Amino acid sequence: MDAVMELVREDLRGFAGYGSARSEKLQGEVWLNANESAWPNAGDDGDGCRRYPEPQPPALAEALARLYGCKPEQLLIGRGSDEAIDLLVRALCTPGRDAVVVTPPVFGMYAVSARLQGAPLLEVPQIDGVDGFAPDLSALAETALAAGARLVFLCSPGNPTGNAIALDDIAALARKLRGRALLVVDEAYGEFSSQPSAIELLGEHDNLGVLRTLSKAHALAGARIGVLASHPALIAVLRRCQAPYPVPAPCAEIALAALAPDALARTATQVAQVRSERERMRTALADVPGVVRVYRSEGNYLLVRFADAPRAFANLLAAGIVVRDQRAAPQLGDALRITIGTAEQNDSVLRALSPGTLA
Numbered sequence: 045m046d047a048v049m050e051l052v053r054e055d056l057r058g059f060a061g062y063g064s065a066r067s068e069k070l071q072g073e074v075w076l077n078a079n080e081s082a083w084p085n086a087g088d089d090g091d092g093c094r095r096y097p098e099p100q101p102p103a104l105a106e107a108l109a110r111l112y113g114c115k116p117e118q119l120l121i122g123r124g125s126d127e128a129i130d131l132l133v134r135a136l137c138t139p140g141r142d143a144v145v146v147t148p149p150v151f152g153m154y155a156v157s158a159r160l161q162g163a164p165l166l167e168v169p170q171i172d173g174v175d176g177f178a179p180d181l182s183a184l185a186e187t188a189l190a191a192g193a194r195l196v197f198l199c200s201p202g203n204p205t206g207n208a209i210a211l212d213d214i215a216a217l218a219r220k221l222r223g224r225a226l227l228v229v230d231e232a233y234g235e236f237s238s239q240p241s242a243i244e245l246l247g248e249h250d251n252l253g254v255l256r257t258l259s260k261a262h263a264l265a266g267a268r269i270g271v272l273a274s275h276p277a278l279i280a281v282l283r284r285c286q287a288p289y290p291v292p293a294p295c296a297e298i299a300l301a302a303l304a305p306d307a308l309a310r311t312a313t314q315v316a317q318v319r320s321e322r323e324r325m326r327t328a329l330a331d332v333p334g335v336v337r338v339y340r341s342e343g344n345y346l347l348v349r350f351a352d353a354p355r356a357f358a359n360l361l362a363a364g365i366v367v368r369d370q371r372a373a374p375q376l377g378d379a380l381r382i383t384i385g386t387a388e389q390n391d392s393v394l395r396a397l398s399p400g401t402l403a
């Protein structure tokens with residue numbers, strides 16, 4: 045047994061999951077094994093949806109593996125990385141016993157999935173320093189090991205904090221947690237970061253997982269395609285825990301088109317544009333009266349503290365601009381998270397925040 049299997053719930057290690065019609069290795073020309081219709085639906089141009097899809101469409105798995113620099117067997121394709129987060133918590137944490145560790149302020153889905161599974165949630169707050177937020181890595185390791193946690197989530201670049209975590213730090217934490225917990229690095233915004241991906245560490249660390257998604261930089265939030273990259277033995281278990289046909293055929297098709305060379309080139313241009321607008325906005329926002337702090341960001345958003353955050357939120361809303369209110373998040377009572385838009389949209393943010401002045 046691979047060592048990583050010791051991190052999987054004992055009762056699921058031998059779990060076979062649902063044997064769907066598509067996962068049986070049978071060959072034939074007339075397919076009468078899955079109770080599908082013999083005729084296409086009138087609304088289904090091209091007959092693409094009559095049959096159940098492949099659970100993990102091979103062409104898409106190949107393309108994603110190429111994109112992320114790993115092997116298809118290291119990838120779980122899911123309905124957004126949100127599904128992968130949920131599957132990890134369900135497959136690794138026995139309810140009421142195995143804890144999940146998170147680093148607030150951070151993306152809320154880790155806590156939601158832990159709650160749904162009945163897994164204890166341990167919070168190790170990030171530290172707000174001169175260079176911005178940073179996870180307290182030694183406290184994180186200590187807390188996880190002391191509590192016997194099964195899962196530790198890091199978000200890099202951090203949502204909403206914007207900070208990226210150095211690969212050396214990730215590797216060191218994975219080593220400390222080896223055999224005890226899986227370290228998951230959520231790289232939903234990896235494309236916007238100057239840090240390399242933790243996927244390159246997978247070969248040396250069997251207790252590491254990396255989340256990627258087509259939702260943000262690839263502009264496909266509506267297609268719901270995300271992946272977990274990790275040890276093939278863990279990926280195999282998670283596939284058996286996943287719903288039988290998790291990737292809708294039209295979504296797989298759209299995702300595959302998005303990974304063609306010309307589409308990837310356009311994505312790269314947009315990412316470069318976001319990065320340059322991000323730096324322009326960071327400087328410009330710092331000069332806006334009432335702005336207390338603009339954090340550096342490796343994502344496609346900026347975290348901004350205001351002297352009067354409710355007023356800034358209201359001014360933006362009055363101009364028809366909706367941003368993310370962070371005031372309910374720990375340590376962020378005076379902060380808003382502003383997504384980087386087009387240059388025109390960003391200018392309108394500056395104008396709305398500086399009423400009476402020409403931004």
Ligand SMILES: *Cc1c(COP(=O)(O)O)cnc(C)c1O
Binds near residue numbers: 124126259
């Ligand atoms: C948006 C986001 C996700 C969810 O991505 P999907 O692939 O759309 O489910 C995951 N993690 C973080 C940090 C995000 O901000």
